[in-house]
Amino acid sequence: MIQMPWRLFGAATALILTAGLLSGPVASAEDAQAASGERTETVVDLADGIVVSEVKLRSLLHTAAPHPEACDWISYLRYRFSDSPEDPQRGNGVLLAQPFVSRGAVSLDGIARSTLSGAKVRGRSVEWWSLPMRSACAMDSTGLASGDASTALDYYFHGKPIDGHTFAGFGQDRYLSDLGIEQIVRDQYEVLTRELPSPEFRRTKAFCGGHGTGALQTMIFADWDFDGRPGGENCAGLFALDGPLDPDPLMIETNPILKWASGLMGQGYTAAVAAIENGTLPSPLAGLPVLGPEAAMLLPITALEAVAEGDEETTLHQQFPRTGPVEWTNRINFGQSSADIALGTNVIQDYRFSGLGLLGTMIGGTSLNLPIFATTTGTLSGGPVIDRHFPLPGQLRNLPAVGDLFAAFTGGADRVAPTDRTALYGWRNDEDKQPISVIAARMATMLGSQSWVDSTVPTRWAADITAILSGVHDGSLAGFRHPEQTRTLPHYVTVGGNSFHLPLANAGLAWPSDTVRVPGYTQADAVAGGPNDAVVQGLTTFVTG
Known part of the structure; x- marks a missing residue:
């Protein structure tokens, strides 16, 4: 029997906290109302002086399709030391990170804890926020919550009910057809501006990044337009942990032939979106081995x-x-x-x-x-x-x-x-x-x-990412209009010596010339964390100076 480090299931350690009770990042009651803002914070773990809590922000999902009430909330995991300021804006910085595709917020647990510890050794008080895709709200945890592997396997794969509830199946969530990259970047913007209302703090002490495709999503956020201003203006710097950080890795904008080809890609993207919305393509992409x-x-x-x-x-x-x-x-x-x-x-x-x-x-x-x-x-x-x-x-x-x-x-x-x-x-x-x-x-x-995995990644996400990397910047992707922003912000980018991304980095595609190569690391190792972890040490130096 393994002792679990998380006390998630212990009611004695779970505490519901309303807006401002613990963290106080919302400036006033008026600001909270303006953000239509119910806010809750639940402590899910307290170990080695680090408090981990799940923060939820009420934010209605923009879809006409019926969906679970849980999808009307943005949620993220907040990591901080128990003796740190309750208001993150009184600390030395916040790192907001997005996980790799098909991975959830807790997949970043190792690097979150190690980065906080590394900063503390340097005399800095920072927080780590792990922000999963909104689509994770669709994950049915009934089988996993049983705590028994055989029961969970029967529930998800053999049609056996639990307490009268039967799993609806994979790829049956039609409302996910509306959850693409626009929802992801707008959720990140809402978290940053509601939780860190000071523009000066965001500009100087909020670091935006991610792992793998989470880094790619951060790049898109930085270049996305919000009321005429790029999202990157809300970040002091960008970090990409074994992920790309280039708005035009194929150099489409400077190549007339590729620019013409991107127009054809735009037609294909329009057709793909239509197929997702009418149900021809399932969302999530069920039935796909390895990646499904x-x-x-x-x-x-x-x-x-x-x-x-x-x-x-x-x-x-x-x-x-x-x-x-x-x-x-x-x-x-x-x-x-x-x-x-x-x-x-x-x-x-x-x-x-x-x-x-x-x-x-x-x-x-x-x-x-x-x-x-x-x-x-x-x-x-x-x-x-x-x-x-x-x-x-x-x-x-x-x-x-x-x-x-x-x-x-x-x-x-x-x-x-x-x-x-x-x-x-x-x-x-x-x-x-x-x-x-x-x-x-x-x-x-x-x-x-x-959760550690996300089994609900929308097909729309895959279509949107492919289209943006192919130079399609119109329709629902029209917000991607400030590609210069990623290039001007300070950054910290890594690639593992055993990562499947290494050939791209060596070819100079999507990885900048100052990418840090970490010998012996796979793509997943980038967020494993550890007291002597090379990625953690580099990231801590980047954030704390």
Whole structure:
């Protein structure tokens, strides 16, 4: 049994706080009313002197489609030391960060805590705010809230009700068709201006950033138009943690041929939006292996099992669906060869795992075939292993000149697969990396809009991001009109030496020339945090001076 660091489920530690009671960032009652502003703050954790609270701001969702009442609130996780000023504007700074796509607010927990601690050592009092997409309001946490992995798996994938409530299914939330990039940037603007009403504080002490695609969303916010002024005027600087920070990575604006092609892309974007709105394309994009909502939901369910069973054997993977996107996700991530993936041989169900071993196999950089979501956290233990060769042999990363390109597809660590169907495979943690038990606890204990994963990412978001990067800046994307803002703001940008983004950074596409390269890090490692973490040290220096 793993002890959970989050006291989310303990009523004794949860406290509802109305606007101004704890943080007091709203300047006056009139300001709160002007912002139509109900505000609540709930303490969800207090450990090592750091208070973590969920802040909710009443903000009606602009859609005619029926939607849950929870979607009429913007919510974010606020991190601060208990002895810091209650009003963040009396401190030395605020970092507002957006998580990577399909990841929720608590996925930034490690770097949030470490950044606060690093600033405190320097004599600075800063806060960290993790802001997920508004679409996370659509996440049905009924199964996860049961606290039992098998019950949750049955609820989400096998149609079994809980207390008379049956899961509606993935890709059934029609109101998500209206939640694209415009909603994201306007939510960020509302959080900044309502919670930090002083323009001078925002301009000098509010730092805006994100992880992966969260950094891309921050770039778009900085360049978005708000009443004639760019959003970036509300930021003292920008930070991109293994994410791009370039408003025109393909240099479309300076290339007449690409500019012409972007016009064709605009026509395709219009058609895609129409298909999303009329239901031809589901939202979220259900049925997609690896990147779809089904694959995302499987992770916190497995984390529940890891917390419950620890180093003891689990049979949860024997209950995984053997058809559809879950089956194909597991084949792609776990298969030892192309033949295994095509034929369904050597599948995850063929081997024995402990609770922690199963989770490590599903998220660890030494196990996953595709490094997109891989975390450096350890490796399989308890039985013999062999090297993986899908999609390419990992040794190709050592080739001169082209090794970085291959590493984008194979990851930077040696990837291994189990071979003994009788051995019980566990997980051995790496030194100086987050233990798999800590990751499991974070994934399993925070639910709802602040969870570790987000299984509700709208298809509209993907369409909007693709269109903006293709030079489409009209219609609902017309607010993207200040590309110079990102280029003029101070910034801190990183890319991991084992990240699938590294070839883009090395080619100078979307990553600036002063990007900090962090050896040995995957894309997910950028936000793992830790007392000696290179990313944290650089970010702390950037924010505190």
